[in-house]
Amino acid sequence: MNKTENSYCVILAGGKGRRLWPYSRERFPKQFVDFFGVGRTQLQQTYDRMGRIFPEENIYINTNREYVDIVKQQLPQVTDDHIVDEPIQRNTIPSAVWAIHRILHRPCSAGATVMFTPADHMIHDEDTYREEIEEGLEFVAHNDYVMALGVKPTRAEPGYGYIQLGDPMEHNIYKVQSFTEKPEREFAKMFMSSGEFYWNTGLFMSSVEGLWSYLSTLLPDELKGFAKEHPDWTLKDEESYMADHYPLYPNLPLDLTLLEKCDKICVMKCDFEWADVGTWHSIYEAMRRSEDDNVVIDSDVIIDNASNNVVKIPKGKMAVINGLDGYIVVENDNVLLICKKEDSSALVRKYVNEVQMKKGDQFI
Numbered sequence: 001m002n003k004t005e006n007s008y009c010v011i012l013a014g015g016k017g018r019r020l021w022p023y024s025r026e027r028f029p030k031q032f033v034d035f036f037g038v039g040r041t042q043l044q045q046t047y048d049r050m051g052r053i054f055p056e057e058n059i060y061i062n063t064n065r066e067y068v069d070i071v072k073q074q075l076p077q078v079t080d081d082h083i084v085d086e087p088i089q090r091n092t093i094p095s096a097v098w099a100i101h102r103i104l105h106r107p108c109s110a111g112a113t114v115m116f117t118p119a120d121h122m123i124h125d126e127d128t129y130r131e132e133i134e135e136g137l138e139f140v141a142h143n144d145y146v147m148a149l150g151v152k153p154t155r156a157e158p159g160y161g162y163i164q165l166g167d168p169m170e171h172n173i174y175k176v177q178s179f180t181e182k183p184e185r186e187f188a189k190m191f192m193s194s195g196e197f198y199w200n201t202g203l204f205m206s207s208v209e210g211l212w213s214y215l216s217t218l219l220p221d222e223l224k225g226f227a228k229e230h231p232d233w234t235l236k237d238e239e240s241y242m243a244d245h246y247p248l249y250p251n252l253p254l255d256l257t258l259l260e261k262c263d264k265i266c267v268m269k270c271d272f273e274w275a276d277v278g279t280w281h282s283i284y285e286a287m288r289r290s291e292d293d294n295v296v297i298d299s300d301v302i303i304d305n306a307s308n309n310v311v312k313i314p315k316g317k318m319a320v321i322n323g324l325d326g327y328i329v330v331e332n333d334n335v336l337l338i339c340k341k342e343d344s345s346a347l348v349r350k351y352v353n354e355v356q357m358k359k360g361d362q363f364i
Helices: 042-051 065-074 092-104 126-142 185-194 208-216 235-248 254-261 280-286 344-359
Strands: 007-012 059-064 083-086 113-118 121-124 146-151 161-170 173-181 197-207 265-270 273-276 300-304 310-312 318-322 327-332 335-340
Touching (some): 092 208, 126 146, 280 310
Parallel strands (some): 146 265
Antiparallel strands (some): 113 197, 146 197, 327 335
C-alpha cells in the first residue's frame, strides 16, 4: 500500500492575492498566473507537486465560484466533485470545513489523514519535501494532534508567522508554545536569533475525523446537522445547502485559528527550502539575484546604477532603470506600480484600497 493511499490533499486556491497587485488581479489572481515564466501557473505547479505525493483522486481544489472555470481550464483532469467552490469570498476555515465534509462522504475515509496547502508556495528539494510530508502524515494518523509544518527562518521576515517550539514530542516534532503572526521587524530579528521560532509554512495535516471534530466546534448549530438530515446527499444537495448557509460560516483563517486556538497543535521542524510567493518582498528574498542584487522576473530590462530592486514587466515591453535602490517596479495591464520594497505588503494593500476607492474596480 502506498504511504499516502489513505491520505487526502486540499489545495487552497480561492484567494485574491492582493499583496501581489498589480500582477495579481481580482479576476485573475496570482495562483492562476505563470508568474515566473516556466510554462506552469502556481496552481498547476502545486497540483503537480501534490500529484507526486498523493493519488490524484485524493486531491481536492478549494476555490471561489468565480474562479471555477479557470481551475477547469488549468486542471482539466480534476472532476467537479473534487472542486469545492465557495459561493462567496470567505476565509479558509469555511473552505476547510467544506472540503473535509466532502472527504468524509468518501466510502474509504475511515482512518484517513488530510493535508492542506496554499497554492502559492515555492519548494526546492522536493525529495525532502515528500519525505517530511509522509513522516508528518504517519504521525497524525496515530496521534490525536493537528500538525503544522515549520521551516527555520533564514532572515528576519516580518511578513511571515512565527511558531515557538514547546515541549518535544518525538524526533523533530514539538508542541506549539506560542504563535506570532507578522511581527514587527525588530521582533522578527529577536525570534530568529533565539533559535526557538520557526516560520509557519501554512501547511497543516491531521486525521480527517480529528480535524472535523475540532472544526465542528466553530460552526453554528444549523451547519452541523446536514449529513444527519441528508444521509444520502448528492453533490447537488450539498451545493444547494452551502449556497444558502455559507454566509453563516465563521470568517476565520485556518492557520491562525489552529495555531492560536487549538489545544492539540504541534509543529514539525522541516528541512525543505520554502518560500511563500505572497508578497513582492518575499519573492525578492526567495529568488536568485544578479550581481547588483536585483531580481528581474521573466522581463526584458536594462539596469544601470541600481540595486536591491524587484522588477516584473509584461512581455514585449522594455524597462530601463537607473538610480533606484530597494524598489518594486511592476507593470501589468493598465497599472504601473513603483514603491519601496521594504515592508511592501502593507503599502500594496494600502494602494489597492485607495485605488479601488478613488478609481473603482477597473484597476483592481
